[in-house]
Amino acid sequence: MKLLEPININGMKVPNRIMVPAMVTRLSGEDGFVTREISDRYVRYAQGEVGLIVVEAMAIHGSNAGPLLRISDDRFIPGLKEMTRKIHDASDSKVVPQIIHFLKIARSGWRQTVDMLTIEDIERIIEQFGEAAARAREAGFDGVELHNAHAYTLASFVSRVNARTDEYGGTALENRLRLIGRVMASVRRHVGNDFPVGIRYLSDEFIRGGYTVEDAKLIGLRMAQLGADYLSLSVGGKFEDAVHTPGHVLHGYSGYSGERCMPGASYPDALHVPYAAEIKAFINAKGFDVPVIAAGKLSDPDTVEAVLQAGKVDMVAIARGLLADPDWVKKVRLGQVDRIVKCDYCNVCKQLDGAHMPVNCFLWPKGAVQAPPDHGPVVAPSWPDGQAGLAMKLDGGTVALKWKKATGAVYYDVYRADDGGEARIVDGVKLPVFTDASVLGGVRYRYHVRACDANGNAGAPSESVQFDPAIPGRGTAAEAVARG
């Protein structure tokens, strides 16, 4: 499989093509130091054989921002060093920190914007990025990733809505790119050319007046010209369209652009691959071969493999899918795809982040702070007397399913096949009930459920039920309910 092939990123031997991109955990201490919980989170990805682990954004500057890692002072190095040692001890996964600068935000809704920064502020940021990258190298990381995405400082300079009027802003693309260019130079001065430096940035801002993939191609080219060692693409997640909840600081993922950044169940799979593929093709045509990484609803192994096989991108970043199951890569390697805890994009993780709570996965056992350790294929959950008793009730255009609790079940995957097609998971639920509001008269639906344990071991499929709804006002198709 292409997804299991190694890739060399400026000397960093990444064992496969899967990256866990930076995800907020809210598991660090308020003081910004590494805690046991946060270290465990990243060691878990290494145990699962993820190729490249990006540790969540850590601040390069002094800040009071709650539970957020910091790399703004040498005193943070020992904790980070111990974490990287544990990660490296666990497997041959590589690990880089995402380093971030962000501006001030207030509970009132006020936020500092890039046009409020003085030239001295900018010079300080440039130096802080360099120093933070040097600390990352000292702390045993295999490289470093610059956070040039979403609502944060670097991305706000690159943005089309950068409101500065001097050489660091305005309408000229070169001015918008000036800060990231100087930051790259500063980082190289501090870490040298033999240390991998990746960049995360947006292929589309998804805000009014924002930039699209047209600018993103040029931004990527500039990153390649400046010697970036990988380009990791995201989208949206901006403050400009964030929805302010009175009394809370603005959450960059609460608006439409935030919805695109972490697209939920109503969005198609792999939806942002075309942008990353267009950027890769553009940069390759200009003679650069810097690896390009796509993200966005890419947790289905077949889909990931197809994207890589087609050469659309070089690596795939999986956030929510790897949060749900850090053993995703290992299970794919062992041919145990059926054992993967499959993300259903319910976005409870996103809600926890938005509520400033520790981020976990809805599909984990109740109260779990981490994904449970993998005990390998064991006895999967079973239905009482071998019968799930799957029953269906129809109510005004919705299908309500219920079934019996299975012994040893932590959650249930609900499968639906449309018009005799392939059965796909439409939801993952903890309680033995499910309602489907997205059924259309004239299409034939067949449902079944499978009970799964904490490690994703799926028990036998339930009986199936079929739903053959009529087209309202037509009555040509019979509303036939059959047991399969």
Next chain:
Amino acid sequence: MKLLEPININGMKVPNRIMVPAMVTRLSGEDGFVTREISDRYVRYAQGEVGLIVVEAMAIHGSNAGPLLRISDDRFIPGLKEMTRKIHDASDSKVVPQIIHFLKIARSGWRQTVDMLTIEDIERIIEQFGEAAARAREAGFDGVELHNAHAYTLASFVSRVNARTDEYGGTALENRLRLIGRVMASVRRHVGNDFPVGIRYLSDEFIRGGYTVEDAKLIGLRMAQLGADYLSLSVGGKFEDAVHTPGHVLHGYSGYSGERCMPGASYPDALHVPYAAEIKAFINAKGFDVPVIAAGKLSDPDTVEAVLQAGKVDMVAIARGLLADPDWVKKVRLGQVDRIVKCDYCNVCKQLDGAHMPVNCFLWPKGAVQAPPDHGPVVAPSWPDGQAGLAMKLDGGTVALKWKKATGAVYYDVYRADDGGEARIVDGVKLPVFTDASVLGGVRYRYHVRACDANGNAGAPSESVQFDPAIPGRGTAAEAVARG
């Protein structure tokens, strides 16, 4: 060429694959009657041999909405009938009206939403759509198009943010589809099965909580099930994210979703074709062959032809490109692509609409209410003494060009070739100056300009100037300015 092939839509013999979709003109009378100006606008498209002309949205209900056509009463039929006669006299173009229902909006920012409608209101809307369709047939139209898109009533029922809690709303897709289903049935009762009925709807709402192409596939399938004769896809243009200008009624194209609906110069060409193609493939797989029509930055003839040749969609809708040059189809047929007045997506037309002013094209001669009549290839504009005197000035990451006025010029197309590639139009300007803010160090640019008359007849290319900017902080490339 595929784009010049006819297509039969339920007996309506459309002579080619190009549609002009409904575009507000603000040329009708305040009373909703057809005026000379509005009739001329649509006759002009027929003279240009556009396959299917969709006349701008006309209200099916009594309303006080300024200069907006109405089809809410039999007294509007004679005016409409005269217009369709003139259109049919001009060429074999086919013409349908887009019929619309919209809710109340106030200058205060308040707007009526679908959850405020009573069941009686809904029954009235259903009947009004049927009656309006019958009037369309009586007025000599070749078919009718239901407006089920953007911020208006039908689309607001289909929307995922429909806030009703009864059988016409809520989370169930079937409930959201109930009104459009009943409207279709009412229309068929009034016009019979042998009158083409098309539907315009959204492939993606592009708002927070809105639907995506996943729902759009099912909505399209339902339209096919109900016997829609074509599906014309748009995106966005919603009130939910509209930006309220105090003292003005809400404009549905003022937010991010409105930006996607009429994407400007910063967006890629043909950007929404993938959604329409996905919908077509889905519906075809279900056994329906209803024609699917894509829109969105599709005015380049090569791009349009490629989209049709690939079978992605059956027809292409061109709004701004046909506003700029209603003779687009005729010029393509005659092999006179060089004579097309090429839309540069400056969106002055969109701004005029937003300001509630008569909509014209920036590239037309000053003061023109309509695209000038086509006088055929005549003497194109010429440079004084055969020299354009193209000069370039560099200023902080931007390129400023200026050149001499050409004799007979109405506007100038500015061409740019990147790294020796194909020269493409980056802007169309009325004055002989242009500033380019999207240049990147490390890329070689070559510019030239061509002067065009009112009919798009382009004069000889100017001299070219080359710009070879360095990568800031690198200085490896020389900032060489050469005259070509």
